[in-house]
Amino acid sequence: MKKFNIQKEIRQEAENNTPDVLNRVKHTAQAQGLLKEKSTANNVQTTSRKRLTVTGLFAAVAAVVLCLAIVLPITLRPNLPSNITMSAKDAYGLGAVSTAKLLGSNVSAKAMARLSATTKNTAKRTNVSAQNDELKTSLERFNEYFVALDSFLGEELITTTTVKNTNEKYPYETMMTVKGKDVNGTDVAYVMYYSETVVKSEIDEDEQETEYSLEGIMVIDGVDYYLEGERTEESEKDEQENELKIKAYLDKNNRETYIQMEQEQSQEDNERELEYVYSVYQEGKLVEKTSVEFETERKGANEEVEYELEFLQGNAKGKYKLEREIKNGTTQIKVKYDIDGKQGEFKIRETVNNGEKDYEYIFDNK
Amino acid sequence: MLNKLMKQLVYGNTDAFDKIYALTSKAVYYVALSVVKERSLAEDVMQSAYIKVLQNAHKYKPETNANAWILTIAKNEALNLKQYRKREQTVDERDNPALFGTKTTDDYGLLIDIARKTLQEDEFTILMLITACGYKRREVAAILNKPVSTVTWKYNNALSEMRRQLNF
Secondary structure (H helix, E strand, O other): OOOOOHHHHHHHHHHHHOOOOHHHHHHHHHHOOOOOOOOOHHHHHOOOHHHHHHHHHHHHHHHHHHHHHHHHHHHHOOOHHHHOOOOHHHHHHHHHHHHHHHHHHHHOHHHHHHHHHHHHHHHOOEEEOOOOHHHHHOHHHHHHHHHHHHOOOOOOOOEEEEEEOOOOOOOOOEEEEEEEEOOOOOEEEEEEEEEEEEEEEEEEOOEEEEEEEEEEEEEEOOEEEEEEEEEEEEEEOOEEEEEEEEEEEOOOOOOOOEEEEEEEEEEEOOEEEEEEEEEEEEOOEEEEEEEEEEEEEEEOOEEEEEEEEEEEEOOEEEEEEEEEEEEOOEEEEEEEEEEOOEEEEEEEEEEEEOOEEEEEEEEOOO | OHHHHHHHHOOOOHHHHHHHHHHHHHHHHHHHHHHHOOHHHHHHHHHHHHHHHHHOHHHOOOOOOHHHHHHHHHHHHHHHHHHHHHHHOOOOOOOOHHHHOOOOOOOOOOHHHHHHHHOOHHHHHHHHHHHHOOOOHHHHHHHHOOOHHHHHHHHHHHHHHHHHHOOO
């Protein structure tokens, strides 16, 4: 039987049951002259329902890709849980690469141009049989996320190696190489130069907490991404928690546009949880937030993995739950979604043609 | 980050307020709930607390803990409301069944409901700040102006009591 986690339950309850009084407060505050009224407020109010629906679907698809990019290679792999317990070093590598690549796909024209070439490559692997035009329109965005994230979560686990940095161009202590395979089986490698400093170390009875700060550069396809981050290790009796937060900037001098990745990993008895939260900020404004949560439970020799994804983009929000099943030798992933109260499901089928993988997304045309 | 946003709030910056709200609303609500115990009242406190934050943004000192400043306002608002309610409440059971232990209508049967009814005020606050709001123990210690060891002690007590209430 699944172990009941009080902290997790309370966190979930709080997430769902905390009232939102923002608009009421703003209304009162604006009436009292405490807050300025935004000139764009009316535009937001008059946004058509169709536009909101498109936004919802767009966000939905984007979120699915983000989820799939992380989840799919793991889900399709027979030894599921191996990627869930990763060392702090691997977590750095994974977090840094995913964040920097996602940043590249979102805000850099240069990176976008670079991406468009790879996007074509991904598009041929992806066949959307949905007849929903809006969904098809979103495919481009879908692929951007996919390309941004899939290369380090391919068939093989990522490996990281660290050595003392001797490259004078990057004034950091350590050079980390992150290696993996993309979904086409091509070897990929990214290099991160960084320095890590112990900021704080506390031992309080049976609880120990160490905090590190990180600064560095991630080089992806010749583009330098400036990184800042922090990592915390907490241990108490049989519980262990690691947290990692990385911000990736395209321009070190522009701290308003960046992607923040927060990773939380916890282990208690036979249960492990890993959560990634990606927040996209443009000009200091949060424009998109997506979280992916993996939960693994060991039952004797077997392990069960559950996935849950939530996203927030503008007014749109939603949740996905993924289940893996094998039918007639074909791996299929059932995805249930709830987007702005609209519920439904679709399936992703993996097939191999001429040694190349195709992912087919099957939507019911109701 | 919160400190920087507080500075912008003095000029009535709506975006800054949105961010401050996003960063603190859960904590404000559960601090209020720890005092007033009822959801609807805690919601009222949330509103009045944020209006107070806006009215007094110019008094905020940038070198101080913005989280603590906002949550102190929320707690004071909650205490004021509690005092006011105490003065206004009648002692007739038909008018005020809650005073006589009758089940309140805002019990959703959640763990949070069990926690707010069974834990001491500061235990509930600490449990919610750590568990629901994601603050670290040392951050909670700074917000509540208590030693980290006290926060850890009360947090563990709260969890033990919850396990006891749930029979495991």
